[in-house]
Each structure stands twice: as C-alpha cells, then as structure tokens.
Amino acid sequence: MALTSDDTNASISERDRSSVFHSWSAQRSLAPLPLAGGSGSEVWDVDGRRYLDFSSQLVNVNIGHQHPRVVAAIQEQAAQLTTVAPAHANATRARAAELILERAPEGFAKVFFTNGGADANENAIRMARLFTGRDKVISTYRSYHGNTGAAIVATGDWRRIPNEFSRGHVHVFGPYLYRTEFWSTTPEQESERALRHLERTIQAEGPDSIAAILLETIPGTAGVLVPPPGYLPGVREIADRYGIVLILDEVMAGFARAGEWFAFDAFGVTPDLVTFAKGVNSGYVPLGGVIISDEIARTFDDRVFPGGLTYSGHPLAAASAVATIEAMADEKIVEHAARMGTDVLGPRLRQIAERHAVVGEVRGRGVFWAVELVADRETREPLAAERMGALKKDLLDQGLLGFFAENRLHVVPPAVVTESELDRGLTIIDAALGRLG
Known part of the structure; x- marks a missing residue:
C-alpha cells in the first residue's frame, strides 16, 4: 500500500x-x-x-x-506462479535446495524447507528424536532458538521461562570467557571446562536418553559469543562418543553474517543437522529450513516423516533465496x-x-x-x-x-x-x- x-x-x-x-x-x-x-x-x-x-x-x-536482483526474482516468480503445495515438485524450490547444498559440507543431500528459524529448529529436534529414538535435547542457557513449542524451551534466556510447555529439555552453560561460569582465565581453559561441564551433564542425565545437542554456532542475541578454540570440535567428539545428534543453529550466523557461508566453516566441525533462515534470503519473504545429513535423511526413505508445513519451500520465498545466494556469490x-x-x-x-x-x-x-x-x-x-x-x-x-x-x-x-x-x-x-x- x-x-x-x-x-x-x-x-x-x-x-x-x-x-x-x-x-x-x-x-x-x-x-x-x-x-x-x-x-x-x-x-x-x-x-x-x-x-x-x-x-x-x-x-x-x-x-x-x-537488492534489485532479489526484488526482481520475487516479481518474476509472482508473475509465473505465486504458490504451490509442498507435495508438488517445483523448479524454483529445487534450485534453492541445490544452491544451499552446494555450500553445505560433504555428506548432505536434502533440505527440508520451513517458514523461518523457529520451525527449522522445531523440525530438526523432531528429526533427531526420531532418528535416535531418544527424547532429551541439550542446549545452552545463553541461546535463542525461536518462539515455537520446542524451540522456545530449547532457548536459554528469559523468554523460555513463561513458555515451558515442551518436554525433555536440559540446559548447560556454554563458553563465555568474559563472564566465565568456570573460573577460567584463558580461552583454552574456558573451552576445556565448558566441555567437561557438558559431558558431565550428559552422563548425569543418562547418555541413552539424549537425542541431540542444539547449539547456535555463534550465539547471537545472547551476545555474539564466538566459541573459543577447540570448543565446537570438542562438542562434536562428545556427541559422537555418546551417539548424540549435533544440530548447529545457523539462523543468525549463516549466509555471510560471520564472514562465511556457514559460520561453522571457520571452526573445523561438521554437524549432523544444520538449521538456517534469515540471511538465506535476507528476510525478503519468510523462509527457513533444515539441511539434513545423508545418514539421517535415509532414516525416512521408507518411513514417513511426521511433519510438514503448508508453505514449505513457498515459490516466492525460494525465488528470493535463489537470487540472494546467486547475488552473494557473484558479488x-x-x-x-x-x-x-x-x-x-x-x-x-x-x-x-x-x-x-x-x-x-x-x-x-x-x-x-x-x-x-x-x-x-x-x-x-x-x-x-x-x-x-x-x-x-x-x-x-x-x-x-x-x-x-x-x-x-x-x-x-x-x-x-x-x-x-x-x-x-x-x-x-x-x-x-x-x-x-
């Protein structure tokens, strides 16, 4: 108007x-x-x-x-096909998935599209629970994962407390040397002690009850808390030791924000599930998603995934993602x-x-x-x-x-x-x- x-x-x-x-x-x-x-x-x-x-x-x-290329892509898609049910194939949606996967680590071949970051985390948690047959999700107190049922309870800050209606969530303190919870004086100490705290929590909760560790690669709203050396690889090692799915939330940190396509590229770690939104199309049209490792994706080759969204991979959103990623690469x-x-x-x-x-x-x-x-x-x-x-x-x-x-x-x-x-x-x-x- x-x-x-x-x-x-x-x-x-x-x-x-x-x-x-x-x-x-x-x-x-x-x-x-x-x-x-x-x-x-x-x-x-x-x-x-x-x-x-x-x-x-x-x-x-x-x-x-x-950005003129993104605006034009939305306009062109609107003139061609404004909406399509997710059960149908669509060239624009497929192209968006291909471009995202080209930037993901080796071993990822599927994207589940959502409306934003919250329901991306929601569905990643669901996938981890179904894949492992376990229930609990560990996340940090200094975090924000969105304002839907499980995502807000996975969140660690004050917004979780009036909304704790989802089950099976456990919180730990992540590394934050400036306000250390571990009496650390160096980044190395902070990393080592935060990892010890995480592993002891897993042991106390019961490793066989834990489906996933969900972390923002770089916690954003909590303070742009760049992880110290060794922390994320250490989390990966702990997750592997106990058969736990590692979900990295790239909703805020991904797609150029931290100077990488994915922020975890700078830390030498590969997660099992990656959630994204925001920067993938700069919010021009609501869009998010989960990038799924081959092992987890195969779980649902002959088993129904019990989740879906009316606007999953909406063509206007997918067109804006294609234009954004292509413009980011070209420019x-x-x-x-x-x-x-x-x-x-x-x-x-x-x-x-x-x-x-x-x-x-x-x-x-x-x-x-x-x-x-x-x-x-x-x-x-x-x-x-x-x-x-x-x-x-x-x-x-x-x-x-x-x-x-x-x-x-x-x-x-x-x-x-x-x-x-x-x-x-x-x-x-x-x-x-x-x-x-």
Missing part, C-alpha cells in the same frame, strides 16, 4: 499502536519508528529522515535492503563481509573500547559484533537499563539504528555495508559512547 501525502511518522505510529500487537513487548509504552523504505544499508522513515541500519532489522537483511558478498570484519569493524571497535571505560569487551566476526557495556570495568557490572536506553535514543537521534540486547550494543550492519558507511556509523557510536561516559 502506497503512502499518501497525509501520512506522517506520528499518524502511522498511532495507527500501528492502535491495531498491531507487538512481540516481546508491553503494549502501552511502545513508540515504534515507522519505516517507509530502504536501500542497501540505509532506511528512511515516513517523514523522510534517513538512518544507517546497523541492526539489519533483526540481524537478517544480510544482502541489504531492496563476493561473503568475502566482503569477512574483510569488513577483519579490516574495519574489528580494529575500529577495539580502538573505541580503548577510549571509553564504559566498554567492557568487543567481540565478533564478519559483520557480526557485540559491544558489551559496563558500569565498572573492574567488577564488570552490566550497564544499567536506563543508560542503555539513553544510548539507543542518542544513536537514533544521530541517524543510526542499533540492535540492543541487555547491556550490549550489537554492531550488525548488512553484509554489503561499505567502508565509508562503516566509518560513518562507527564515528556516531564513538561519539555517543563519549557522551554516555
């Missing part, structure tokens, strides 16, 4: 607040920013003010806003994201940390970074919510959309962000942190 000359930020915001029920929010205090358009790494509101989008919305617009967007992390984001954020005592730590890869803010560097006391709110408002006033979680500013621009845009955005962040301090 096109905007009219009478539309303003205030009028659209009021219409939204009066009729839309927003997620994860108390409704009365909402003040949503009305966005009217976007291009590349920028968006603009209804009144015409432009913002650098250093949130990528929900860390999903990896290819940038309104070397994955390599660009890796270089922006190594050459610009990492060095500049570390310089910012040195200048501002309010910064406790910066960490990340590619275009996937977190700035952890503290009231005191010695005690590492998290910065209070009201000060985080002040920073968020300051950045918005200066024309930058940030992604905030607890006491962290996540610096997660689109993977197509230019060096000059990064310079502009980081200069805004630097100045705002100075005013905050």
Whole structure:
C-alpha cells in the first residue's frame, strides 16, 4: 500500500499502536519508528529522515535492503506462479535446495524447507528424536532458538521461562570467557571446562536418553559469543562418543553474517543437522529450513516423516533465496563481509573500547559484533537499563539504528555495508559512547 501525502511518522505510529500487537513487548509504552523504505544499508522513515541500519532489522537483511536482483526474482516468480503445495515438485524450490547444498559440507543431500528459524529448529529436534529414538535435547542457557513449542524451551534466556510447555529439555552453560561460569582465565581453559561441564551433564542425565545437542554456532542475541578454540570440535567428539545428534543453529550466523557461508566453516566441525533462515534470503519473504545429513535423511526413505508445513519451500520465498545466494556469490558478498570484519569493524571497535571505560569487551566476526557495556570495568557490572536506553535514543537521534540486547550494543550492519558507511556509523557510536561516559 502506497503512502499518501497525509501520512506522517506520528499518524502511522498511532495507527500501528492502535491495531498491531507487538512481540516481546508491553503494549502501552511502545513508540515504534515507522519505516517507509530502504536501500542497501540505509532506511528512511515516513517523514523522510534517513538512518544507517546497523541492526539489519533483526540481524537478517544480510544482502541489504531492496537488492534489485532479489526484488526482481520475487516479481518474476509472482508473475509465473505465486504458490504451490509442498507435495508438488517445483523448479524454483529445487534450485534453492541445490544452491544451499552446494555450500553445505560433504555428506548432505536434502533440505527440508520451513517458514523461518523457529520451525527449522522445531523440525530438526523432531528429526533427531526420531532418528535416535531418544527424547532429551541439550542446549545452552545463553541461546535463542525461536518462539515455537520446542524451540522456545530449547532457548536459554528469559523468554523460555513463561513458555515451558515442551518436554525433555536440559540446559548447560556454554563458553563465555568474559563472564566465565568456570573460573577460567584463558580461552583454552574456558573451552576445556565448558566441555567437561557438558559431558558431565550428559552422563548425569543418562547418555541413552539424549537425542541431540542444539547449539547456535555463534550465539547471537545472547551476545555474539564466538566459541573459543577447540570448543565446537570438542562438542562434536562428545556427541559422537555418546551417539548424540549435533544440530548447529545457523539462523543468525549463516549466509555471510560471520564472514562465511556457514559460520561453522571457520571452526573445523561438521554437524549432523544444520538449521538456517534469515540471511538465506535476507528476510525478503519468510523462509527457513533444515539441511539434513545423508545418514539421517535415509532414516525416512521408507518411513514417513511426521511433519510438514503448508508453505514449505513457498515459490516466492525460494525465488528470493535463489537470487540472494546467486547475488552473494557473484558479488563476493561473503568475502566482503569477512574483510569488513577483519579490516574495519574489528580494529575500529577495539580502538573505541580503548577510549571509553564504559566498554567492557568487543567481540565478533564478519559483520557480526557485540559491544558489551559496563558500569565498572573492574567488577564488570552490566550497564544499567536506563543508560542503555539513553544510548539507543542518542544513536537514533544521530541517524543510526542499533540492535540492543541487555547491556550490549550489537554492531550488525548488512553484509554489503561499505567502508565509508562503516566509518560513518562507527564515528556516531564513538561519539555517543563519549557522551554516555
């Protein structure tokens, strides 16, 4: 629906607040920013003010806003066939699966498409349970896996607690050296002790009862917690030792976000199931899926898989995925994201940390970074919510959309962000942190 000359930020915001029920929010205090358009790494509101989008919305617009090849692919598919039941074969869906599998490790030959990341994790859990004949799923406290039945209970953060209706979930602490649960002083210690904690939990729960270990390759909303050396290979070894399926959640970290097609490519590990969404088509049309190892896929050659979705591999979503992956490959967007992390984001954020005592730590890869803010560097006391709110408002006033979680500013621009845009955005962040301090 096109905007009219009478539309303003205030009028659209009021219409939204009066009729839309927003997620994860108390409704009365909402003040949503009305966005009217976007291009590349920028968006603009209804009144015409432009913002650098250093949130990528929900860390999903990896290819940038309104990429012409993706928009054209959706339009072309809509003109040809807007929808098709998943029981039928469809060339666009098949091409999307082929392109995804070309980037998966050896030993993966099937993709089960879903509507997003939550139901990708939901179905991966189901596959692991059916494959192993076991029930329990181990995941970490610092995690987010989606807002459906099993996915939200696999989640470790506060959103799990009001929603614990699914059975068979166990949580452990993963590695997080800055706030170690294991009294570690080095990355190596943190890795070793977190692995010991995981294995002891498996032993205490009963290895024969555990179907899967579900981990975000790099926990995203929990703080861009890049795993220390040896951790993910150690998890793989433990899973193999006890016959447990390893599911790696690449919903946020995949498709250029961490500077790789899949974030686990940088850690020397191959999972049994891979879940994806977000960056696979930058959220232009809802899409997610599970990449299934050959061994698990063969389980269902002569056995019905008891799961399905009306919109599994929807042609508009599949077309947007094909265009996104092809554009990323042709334009070397994955390599660009890796270089922006190594050459610009990492060095500049570390310089910012040195200048501002309010910064406790910066960490990340590619275009996937977190700035952890503290009231005191010695005690590492998290910065209070009201000060985080002040920073968020300051950045918005200066024309930058940030992604905030607890006491962290996540610096997660689109993977197509230019060096000059990064310079502009980081200069805004630097100045705002100075005013905050």
